Amino acid sequence: xxxxxxxxxxxxxxxxxxxxxxxxxxxxxxxxxxxxxxxxxxxxxxxxxxxxxxxxxxxxxxxxxxxxxxxxxxxxxxxxxxxxxxxxxxxxxxxxxxxxxxxxxxxxxxxxxxxxxxxxxxxxxxxxxxxxxxxxxxxxxxxxxxxxxxxxxxxxxxxxxxxxxxxxxxxxxxxxxxxxxxxxxxxxxxxxxxxxxxxxxxxxxxxxxxxxxxxxxxxxxxxxxxxxxxxxxxxxxxxxxxxxxxxxxxxxxxxxxxxxxxxxxxxxxxxxxxxxxxxxxxxxxxxxxxxxxxxxxxxxxxxxxxxxxxxxxxxxxxxxxxxxxxxxxxxxxxxxxxxxxxxxxxxxxxxxxxxxxxxxxxxxxxxxxxxxxxxxxxxxxxxxxxxxxxxxxxxxxxxxxxxxxxxxxxxxxxxxxxxxxxxxxxxxxxx
Ligand code: ATP
Numbered sequence: 001x002x003x004x005x006x007x008x009x010x011x012x013x014x015x016x017x018x019x020x021x022x023x024x025x026x027x028x029x030x031x032x033x034x035x036x037x038x039x040x041x042x043x044x045x046x047x048x049x050x051x052x053x054x055x056x057x058x059x060x061x062x063x064x065x066x067x068x069x070x071x072x073x074x075x076x077x078x079x080x081x082x083x084x085x086x087x088x089x090x091x092x093x094x095x096x097x098x099x100x101x102x103x104x105x106x107x108x109x110x111x112x113x114x115x116x117x118x119x120x121x122x123x124x125x126x127x128x129x130x131x132x133x134x135x136x137x138x139x140x141x142x143x144x145x146x147x148x149x150x151x152x153x154x155x156x157x158x159x160x161x162x163x164x165x166x167x168x169x170x171x172x173x174x175x176x177x178x179x180x181x182x183x184x185x186x187x188x189x190x191x192x193x194x195x196x197x198x199x200x201x202x203x204x205x206x207x208x209x210x211x212x213x214x215x216x217x218x219x220x221x222x223x224x225x226x227x228x229x230x231x232x233x234x235x236x237x238x239x240x241x242x243x244x245x246x247x248x249x250x251x252x253x254x255x256x257x258x259x260x261x262x263x264x265x266x267x268x269x270x271x272x273x274x275x276x277x278x279x280x281x282x283x284x285x286x287x288x289x290x291x292x293x294x295x296x297x298x299x300x301x302x303x304x305x306x307x308x309x310x311x312x313x314x315x316x317x318x319x320x321x322x323x324x325x326x327x328x329x330x331x332x333x334x335x336x337x338x339x340x341x342x343x344x345x346x347x348x349x350x351x352x353x354x355x356x357x358x359x360x361x362x363x364x365x366x367x368x369x370x371x372x373x374x375x376x377x378x379x380x381x382x383x384x385x386x387x388x389x390x391x392x393x394x395x396x397x398x399x400x401x402x403x404x405x406x407x408x409x410x411x412x413x414x415x416x417x418x419x420x421x422x423x424x425x426x427x428x429x430x431x
Pocket of ligand 1: 032033035081084164165
């Protein structure tokens with residue numbers, strides 16, 4: 001095996017494997033997310049990830065995983081274990097498995113020394129390990145950390161091995177460069193994976209499937225086929241259409257017309273055809289209309305406001321919110337008549353309406369929303385079981401929208417669906 005320049009290797013990379021290295025990833029606290037990012041970037045280039053593994057800082061096991069992956073796949077990406085300490089074994093294991101000597105790269109040593117010097121520090125000797133590279137490997141600069149990545153090409157077998165540091169903020173820009181302009185971009189085949197998506201809400205997965213399947217079913221038989229995936233999560237059903245093609249413009253046109261067919265069939269349940277989540281869609285509508293929103297939240301404890309204010313620039317359309325969890329505060333902060341709560345219960349349409357009224361009187365927002373419900377697990381009654389949520393919404397110039405919903409699932413699911421439904425009510429009222 002010889003690691004040499006990249007110019008002589010020309011066969012396209014068809015298959016890839018990812019090995020996430022780090023004993024911490026085998027525990028219960030840290031999870032391997034790097035492989036998801038890497039998979040996404042490779043898929044866009046038409047390179048299929050055929051397998052992935054998580055391996056601890058154990059030379060023998062890592063060696064076995066690496067050799068097997070390299071046997072099967074054109075590209076092997078390893079992440080983590082490039083640090084300066086003795087348990088960072090990736091560089092050594094890969095060099096050993098490929099029978100390459102480790103040699104110090106003086107330019108890397110100088111860069112690491114410089115990073116320390118800029119903070120007025122001397123480079124500890126252990127960091128010299130990070131400058132030890134398999135002979136012939138190309139160093140990939142790491143603007144956000146000390147460990148450079150490494151690129152090794154096995155010319156004889158047309159294989160590529162990439163070693164990247166573990167921290168996502170270091171790995172992502174480095175791998176991005178390889179996929180944008182670097183060796184992975186150059187060695188990818190002409191075929192690319194194209195995708196479009198369509199998000200719906202307020203319909204069950206089976207309902208969406210019933211409408212969509214007869215339409216997308218035949219597309220899977222065409223050449224090249226459009227593959228359709230339905231992803232269900234509480235309060236949202238996503239349809240993803242993918243197509244492998246060498247002709248980007250044609251693929252994009254075909255996917256967009258397929259998406260239009262589905263969007264027309266699913267009607268106003270569709271809230272996004274460009275990947276934007278529902279809170280972004282509503283935020284953008286409010287911004288376009290120069291309107292503001294306020295919310296009085298009980299069982300969601302501010303989750304609706306959190307979702308809306310998670311977005312940068314939200315001060316343009318968020319007036320604010322009131323978390324009125326107890327009955328006392330529903331009265332004190334929103335002016336809800338205590339007798340109304342006594343008569344109907346806090347989770348009731350009259351109280352949700354009074355919350356909206358009280359909120360509107362206290363804010364000058366154009367859109368006022370109230371949410372009151374039973375998130376569980378305790379607190380349900382036969383008449384008002386866990387998952388009962390009343391949502392009120394008043395958009396300037398429109399009649400009050402007031403409805404009682406029954407959401408399935410646990411506390412987290414109920415709370416999320418309550419905010420999702422409230423956002424969807426506002427979306428429909430603004431439409
Ligand atoms: P460093 O020089 O920072 O030590 P490294 O290449 O040695 O880089 P690791 O020590 O293996 O990286 O991991 C550093 C941190 O990066 C981990 O604590 C973890 O937070 C994160 N990390 C490592 N691998 C992954 C992964 N596969 N997915 C997500 N995060 C990861």
